[in-house]
Amino acid sequence: DSLAAERSELTLVAEQRTAWDRNFNPYLTANKRATTFQFIYEPLVVFNALKGNQAHYRLATAHEFSDDLKTIRFTIRDGVKWSDGEQFSAKDVLYSFEQIKKDPVLDTQALADRIESVSIEGENVVAIKLKNVDTTIANKIVRVPIVPQHIWSQIDSPTTFKNETPVGTGPFTEIDSFTAQLYVQCANPHYYDAENLDIDCLKMPQIATNDQLLAAAIKGELDWTSSFIPDIDRVLISANPSYNYWYPAAGSASFLVNFKSPNPGNREAFNDINFRRAFSMTVDRQAVVDIAGYGYWSTNQYASGLGEQFASWNNPQVDAEFGQYNRYDLEGAKQLLSDAGYKDTDGDGFLNTPSGAEISFKVIVPNGWSDFVSTAQIGVEGLQELGVDASVSTPEFVTLTENMKSADFDAAFTNYFGGATPYRYFQTGFHSSMADKDRFGAHHYADPELDSLIDSFTKTADSAEQVKIMQDIQYRIGANQTTIPTMSTVYLYQFNDKRFSGWFSEANPQAVPVVWPDQPERLLHVLALKPR
Amino acid sequence: MGFILRRLFFYLAAFMVAVVINFMLPRLMPGDPVTAMLGGRGAMMTYDQIEALRQTFGFVDGPLIQQFFSYVSSVFQGDLGTSVQSFPETVSTILGRAFGWTLFLTGAGTLLAFIVGSLLGILAAWNRGGWFDSIVSPLSLILQATPQLVFGLLFMFVFGVTLQWLPSGYAFSPELTPEFSWLFISDVAAHAILPVFTVFIVQLGGFLIPMRNNMINLLNEDYITMGKAKGLSQLRVMLNYGARNAVLPSVTSLSMALGMVIGGAMVVEVIFNYPGLGTVLYNAILARDYQLIQGQLLVMTLFMLFFNFMADILYLFLDPRLKHGGSA
């Protein structure tokens, strides 16, 4: 125990599972340990989404696009060693990119189809030739794990390899101890950036539920978590004042209606902008934030659903013109509908369309996503006040996705991608080519002009132009009320001040502070921490 | 030993039915596990990629009957497939790890309930109508009619969270490594107290009441009166003449009870984050890890069959009429 006290161990909960399997294979989507990325396999670059995608160079020291935007070149850092002492070189990077082309399963970022070829230019430059222009692709490329060729070339089946004693370039590569309930991962003896690393080990206790996490947190056993804690001020902070939290804004979430609804009455209503606006005006966004979001979320009144996260890209004109439709205003909504000719013509107590058709729909939310279920329930409460026959349904996620993709549903509540720029949000949510790909574009509303606007964003590297494009996109979506923006979610992040300092926080907003493995910025975070 | 043979035959049949159910269930359901697993990321995957994943997880295509035979043959080779959620971990490994804990939890809880319940049942019957009987018997029944979930939550809330007397999660403290030491064993015991007690308390009535009722009926038997007339001590008559006979029907319910408890213990495991089959199943269901769910159901059925078999053996041991070809 005294030994453990001597070394500084950072206790984090980067994933919640019922038991740890010793598995550090970075290619596995489901069951690799959450400390694999970044901590074992250092990325080429960490892009800081919070700072407008600012690049922090790690294994690479620079990156740049060719003039035709079809090649991206990474300059590889010198003097880096693998944790087993072998020299790291551009060959390893090349090997890593060849890996993902070999087997689609390894290609977790779905890059293989977009990359024409990868080559080494000179000593230490890796050039990646793209099939199509895509200026946002670097974000994906740097998520490809960079693995040691001398190890992985020996592995027959990289998809089932458990990589129990990993060799990496990251800060914590040594698995000190491992049980199903706890493992400790300690510093890389050959870490190139060791002078910036002040922590000896990471400690990962197995925790399965939020309740367990909270119980452990109250006892002060954890340092860094990103879990949902209800009423955090009352439940955790008051019980253990050395805890703090910071919940910066993340992606947005909206209600959406299906323009191609299979039910004629619903379809008529959904295709009427007045109905969509009225719908939007019945959503008590503040209640959603307070109740479903425990006050952690923020209301999303951007008519395009842009959200707080991308406030710097906002087109104020949109709010000026259409903001009124995205604020809670039951009376206004009622007025809007009655003006548009919605009445209860069949006397069932619910409104009918102007042509007299029945409106009756379910808002679908994935089963088990309880905060979304609550949100949908609050939304439906508003619709019912309005006189619309709506209710909530919670199909299985798989079923829901299928139904949304195939336009076999009426309305839904869904979240969206975030990212460094709003591009991914608009592309996945509003590009008509995505309508049948996933649940995000499931409104099935096709606007060719909007599509070309979105497409043009990746064709330019000029940031002024990019802002202009984004503002136009916002206007088109806002004017059409394609979606019913509801709230912005947050990045959940709690930290314990007691044993470490240097935490990112509202006062020290360095990067997205989340400890989950899909947040590369956590590498910056861990390097910033100092034991007290 | 015809009895045992007959039972074994039955077990085989039951097992086969479980295999068929297991095979059919996921195939009747909408959606496929790979999509489920990929969740929100599906948009980025190409069709080839999903297909490739499907292959790696061992989903066989082809006519149903062919799928069935390949399923059965792998089941009999002990290959229950690969978990999607914990890929590349095999289902057998995952279940193997959890099996022991569940065995321990259900075994300890039920055995305790069986012993204590039976003893209390005997006492209640012996003093029928007395205060002990009129309090303990209905009480145990009421306990039995309360879901384990209620007790689990209550115990968790009171002893684990509010009073913090006992650990409320895990099978042992995370810092310890499993070993055969007093420290470790006592730690495991401490962690088992709440879940085992939850299993125990709900099971209690299930043994107490039948035991009491059997015993009351038995007390009118001539051989009990004869035991008394022989001038044997109360205790001897109660145990050797009464309990020995009254316990027989309870043994049958013991095996049944274990079935219930395996289900019930699941909830207990989930509540107390106990790393047994229940927790595994619960998470497998949440993650729609079909292969794991299937394997789990099969293993739980095997579990039941095993306990049934043990009960059969116990019965054989306790009731000489069976062994010697009588009819009982």
Add this chain to the structure above:
Amino acid sequence: MQTAIIEANNIVKDFEISRQGLQRKSMRALNDVSFKLHKGRALAIVGESGSGKSTVAKIVAKMHKANAGQVLFNQRDINEFKGRKAELEYRSNVQMVFQDPFGSLNPVHTIFHHVARPLLLHNKFSKHELRDKVEFILEQVGLNPASETAQKYPHQLSGGQRQRVNIARNLAVGAQVMLADEPTSMLDVSIRLGILNLMEEMKSEQDLAMMYITHDIATARYLAEDIGVMYVGHMLEWGDTDEVIHHPQHPYTQLLVSAVPNPEQSIHGGTLAEERGEIPLWTPHSRGCPFAGRCKHVSEQCRQQLPPVVALSERHFVRCFLHS
């Protein structure tokens, strides 16, 4: 003597007693049993427990089917009564009184139900005549006052009264053949005679053919004109009651009669002279005389083959090599 209303010829009945996999083990509950029932007469069947007495009655009542041999009702094979109608016809002629007065009445139904059902089932009476008829029958069996008794449930009656209800059911059907399987063995001694007397009355007044199964030889003599002695599924001796009881010819009958308690003597007056052997389990493969193991006159022949039936007189038959 007029022709028999029931004539059983060489009945064989096997029961499966255990099954292990495909291997079945059976026992022979009845082997080559023949007898006749005549109107206005009673045949008593005596024998120890398990000797097949009830099985005989059940075969005649069509509750079991014989494996071999035939039973004729008015010269017609009873197996010919097939189909709902024919079966009802047969059942309206052949009825049974059971041993257990507590078990043979359904505790959830009134006495009225028990007597009315046979009347309705066999279309003997229309609904509005029913009540009168039921009461008439109850009075016939001595259950007075009938209207009050009809409203009662079985548990409100004494054992003797219940057995009277059972007999009333037989009357209600109007059967010509009554098979009484130990109708008094569970009744109190003081009540037994009442039932026997009632049966006697019915036999003579209604001209019933009766089979009286009992292990009490004294009451067999009291009620029945004929007697058959059974042992392990075989009828070993049969004929005129007094003839058989007073001049038993088969060693088993002799043993049975001598074992009947006799207040005139003392128990220590003598020991039963026979060597005690086990009662055998008779299977389809068993051979010889079933009593051979216990018989003091046993010869090798007895162990090898079943003795033939020997007619000692026109109304006295025995199955023993001593007489062949």
Add this chain to the structure above:
Amino acid sequence: MNFLKLLLGNRKASIGLVIVLFFVVLSVAAPLFSDYSPTKRVSRPHQSPSAEHIMGTTRMGRDVFAQLAYGGRTSLAVGFGAGALVIVLAIGFGITAGYFGGVVDEVLSSMMNIMLVIPQLPLLMVLAAFIGEASPLVIAIIIGCTSWAWSARVIRAQTMAIREKEFVSAAQVLGEPAWRIILVEILPNLISIIGAAFIGAVIYSIMLEATLEFLGLGDPTAVTWGIMLYNMSNTSAILIGAWWEVIAPCIAIAMVGAGLALMNFAVDEIANPALRSHTGLKRWKLKQAQRKKILEAGKQSLAKQQQVPL
């Protein structure tokens, strides 16, 4: 009706019945007891019990008491509905197997025994998960279809016992058709065992439904006691200290279970008089105690007399 009278005459049964009836009335007449809708926000989240919200409110700001009352409708309906389904299936299988015996029995009993060795809750969970968004009705149906085996076995055993009774033979000899024997002669004699099995099945179904829903396999938009527990656990009510949200459904489920269990205890006593602990027994114990006292007093005085020196 005799049975009902007996039931009402039993103290345990009456207590049980009162408890169960209380909840039945509470839920059937829920609008009379609560002005709030169970599915609407009526207050701030997690208000502790007050005059306005006697059992406080949930995270969603819904009235716990209203949810308890309305939720009882569904929970009890599922319990009684599934119980009824269980019992109908159990009667069908049990009586058929018990009455006809032979091959029919062998086939049906194997089915029962196999049903019994396939673990129930896991099977149900898997079914519920596979079916997805299991509404209370679906839950009731799957509980009903998977839980009949135990009752069927009990009914079968009892049918076999009754089948051996001579009144059944008597009915056969009389020429009664099989269906009539089953329905008119045998079934009424099974009433108490069916009653007990039914009550047991209801308890079991209520428990199972709550458990399934608690585990998140139900329809979260329904209002039932199980969903209340689910929401409670989802919103970490225990940790937040919203004890009212935990206690209310727990107590309701436990009370209904207890009430039904007491009734079952009584049904057992009615079916088997040997189990009854009647008032006579109390008097007997009193007399026995008195007698002991007198005897001891007698002995003491005898001993004293002997001590007196002559």
Add this chain to the structure above:
Amino acid sequence: MSQQSALLQVNNLCVDYITDAGDVRAVSDVSFEIAPGEVFGLAGESGCGKSTVAFSISRLHKPPAFISEGEVLFDGKDVLAFSDQELQAFRWAQCSMVFQSAMNSLNPVLRVEEQFCDVLMAHEDISRAQAISRAKELLNIVDIHPDRLRDYPHQFSGGMRQRLVIAITLALKPKLIVMDEPTTALDVVVQREILQKIYQLKEQFGFSILFITHDLSLMVEFCDRIGIMYAGELVEVAPAKSIFKQPLHPYTYGLGQSFPPMLGPKKRLEGIPGHPLNLLEVPEGCRFQSRCEFKHARCERVATSLKELQHQHWAACHRHDSALAPITAEEVSLCKQQ
């Protein structure tokens, strides 16, 4: 009937069944005695209280039966006043018992050996080996091969089981054996064998027997003296032959007339009319009055009690208040004509 020589003396025994419906006096003021070596029979129809009397002797009653009055003197000591330890020591060692049916009086899950040993070792300070050898001797006595000691009860036939029980009753050489319908479940042939065996053993060991049955013929054959019970009361006590030949109580007579003879002419017998008395509705006066052919006014008001009407022949009937004649068939038919 000399007081000194009696082994068992039952004085004014009353046993109540305490039920919800009320207290039932199942045994009312019963007194009798048994001399050493004597076989005393208790007969009467079902429910008249025979077993209740038998159970009182070893105090085996359990609720709702309650001995409310009387004494049971065994060798002069009152069994009813015994402490629990005294009672435990008394049972089986002094007075053992054969129950109504052998099928059920052996514990089905214990080996026969165990059932011998537990009683031997509970009462005598002997080792298990000694107990087993004693058990083997006992089996020999009842003609069962000693090797079968290791068997379970279900492996024996009914008759053998009954003999096993008898062997167990002999284990401690008690002075009195109570036999409550020891042979009712058996066939006549087996019954006779067993009774003969018992008789032999009685001659050999000299114990007394309280023999209970409702088969009067059997009783007359087996017993020295017989007591007849009706509705909880002892109505007649007399030597076996005299009770058979010259019954003094109408009930005894009726009972005798309920057994059709094996010999002689067949004639119609009537048994006893009416039903046994419901103990919850005991009338004033004689309990047998409603079924009695000789009932007169006195019977309806005055209760009867046992009186020694002839030497050693006691009966409780008002009919004999003046005359002492036994009941005859002519008398009965005469009464009927009235």
